[in-house]
Amino acid sequence: MTDALSRMLQTRPHVLADGATGTALFNMGLDAATPPEIWNATHPDRIAALHRAAIEAGSDLFLTNSFAANASRLALHGAATRVTELNRLAAGIARDQADRAGRTVIVAGSIGPIGEFMAPMGSLTHARAVQMFHEQAQALQDGGADILWFETLASLEELRAAAEAARLTGMAWCASLSFDTAGRTIMGVTPGQLAAAVERLPNPPVAYGANCGVGASDLLRSVTGFAASGNERPVIAKGNAGVPHLHDGHIHYDGTPALMADYACLARDLGVRIIGGCCGTMPAHLRAMAEALQTRPRGPRPTLERIAEQLGAFSSPDDRRH
Template identity: 65%
Template sequence: MTAAAPQDALNRLLAENDWLMADGATGTTLFNMGLTSGEAPELWNVEHPDRIRALYQGAVDAGSDIFLTNSFGGTAARLKLHDAQNRVGELNRIAAEIGREVADKAGRVVVVAGSVGPTGEIMQPMGPLTFEGAVELFHEQAEALKAGGADVLWVETISSPDEYKAAARAAELADMPWCGTMSFDTAGRTMMGVTSADLAALVETLPNPPIGFGANCGVGASDLLRTILGFAASGTERPIIAKGNAGIPKFVHGHIHYDGTPPLMADYAVLARDCGARIIGGCCGTTTEHLAAMREALETRPTGKVRPTLDEIAAKLGAFSSASDGTGGATGRQRVRRGRRRG
C-alpha cells in the first residue's frame, strides 16, 4: 500500500471520518516490556527496535488510526540527562522510520505522529531557557522526525504557553503539520496556569496553528473530559484531541498501576466523542486491551445528541479531583467514586 503524503495523511482521515482513534501509553507499554526507571526510552529505538516495532504494531492491531513515535524525550535537553544529546538526529529519525515501516504495512492509512514532549527546562523569565533556545531544541527534533517519515508532529504534555508557541514555530521551520496538547493537572489548569479557554484562544493567535489541539495525561479521565467540554464551549472549529489516563495511578508491588479497566475506558472514549473530541486515545496506563475496547465502543455505540453533563461524566468515570475546571465557568462537585477510591 502506498502511504498518503506526509503533509495530508491526518487531514485526509479527518475529512473522511467523524472521529479517529489515537494510541495508548508508550511508557506503560515499554515498562511492561522491561524498560527500567531512569532508562531513556528513546535509546531503545536503536537497542531494541523489535520492541518499538511491537509497541507501534500493538496500537495498529487494536484499531488506532494514529500512533505516536517513541520520541517523547527526544530533544537535546532531555537526552542530555542520558549523555545522548548528540544523538537527537539518530534517535528521532529511527523512531519515525520504524513507525513508517509499521504504518505502511497496515493495509489502511495510519498516521505516524512524531511525539515531541516538553524540554524539561523552565523558560524565561522564570528560568534560563530562551524562546529562541526552545525553538532550536524543537526544530532539531522536528527535522529528524520528518526525515524518518513522520506524517505530523505531535507536541504533548506541554504546560507553558511560550513552550507551546516555540513548538509551533519549530514545526513551521520544519514545514511540518502539527498537533499540540497540554496537560491540565492542577484544578483544571496546567502547571503554568493555562486553562482550557486559554489554550483554545492561544491556538487561534499562532501564525502556524495546529491541525488539532487538546489535552493529554493530567489527573484522570473525568477531569480531562471536563477540559474537553471547555474546549468545545469555546466554539473552536479545530479538531479537539482527548488522550486521558486509564484511571488513577496506584503503587502495586512497587510498580505504578492504573486502575482504569477496559470497560471504563470504553465509556471514556464514547463520552470524549460526545463531549466534542474528534481524536480520541489514551495516555498513561492505556494498554492494547483498553484500546480494543475503546475502538469497539466507538464503532458500536451511537453518538449522543447532546453533550454529556458533568453529573453523567462523574457517574460513569468517577469524581472530579477539584471543584472547578479553572475557567470560572463549568464546575464539578466532589463525588464519591462508585466502587473506586482515589489512591
C-alpha cells in the same frame, strides 16, 4: 490542507489514536534508568511490537517513541549528541509498521516538553526552545513521520516555540497541554486560554487538546472548556486510564477497558475528533474503545454530572477552566 490527518478527518467523524508508550515499554522490561528512546537503537523490535499492538487494536494514528528525545533531556543521560539519530530511528520504525498495516495509519512524531522552565519564569529562551524542538522535528520528518505531535506541554510559551519549529520544518502539527492542577497546567494555563492562543498563531495546529493529567474524568472536564470557548478546531483527548496506584513496587492504573470505552464515547459525544489514551492505556483498552465507538450510537452532549457518574469523581471541586 494536504496533510494526512486533515485528509482523514474529512472522511470520518473521529480518529482513534494510540495509548501509553512508557507504561507498555516498562512492561516489556525497560528500567527506570534508561530513556525509552534509547530502545529505538538497542531494541527496535520491541518498539515495533508496541506500534503493531496499537495498529492491531484499531488505532488510526500512533505516536513515535521520541517523547523526551530532545537535547536537554538526553543530556541528562550523556546522549545529547544523539537527538537526530534517535528521532530518525523512532520515525523509521513507526513508518515501517504503518506501511505494513494494510490500511491508512498516521505516524505522529511525538515531541514532549523540553524539561526546562521558559523565560521569564526560567532561563530557557524562545530561540533555544525553537532550536531544540526543530532539531527533533527535522529528524522525525526525515525518518518518515506524517505530522508533528507536541504533547504534555504546560505553557503558552512552549506552544509558540512548537509552532515556530513546525513552521521551520514545513510540517503540519498538533499540540496538547496537560491540565493537571484543578483544571490548569502547572504553569496556570486554562483550556479556554489554550483555545484562544492556538488561533493567534501564524500557523495554527491541525488539532489541539489535552493529554495525560489526572484521570479520564478530569481530562473530559478540560475538554468542556474547549467547547465553551467556541473554537471549532478539531480537539484531541488522550486521557490516562484512570489514576495510578503503587502496588508491590509497581505503578498500576485503575482504569478498566470498560471505563475507557465509556470515556471514548463521552469524548466523542463532547465533539472530540481525535480520541486516544495516555498513561496506563494498553491494547486491551484501545480495543474496547474502538469497539465502543463503532457500535454505540452517538448520544447527547454529556454534562459534567454524567461524566463524573460514569468515569468517577473529579479530583478537585472546581476546574477553573475558563
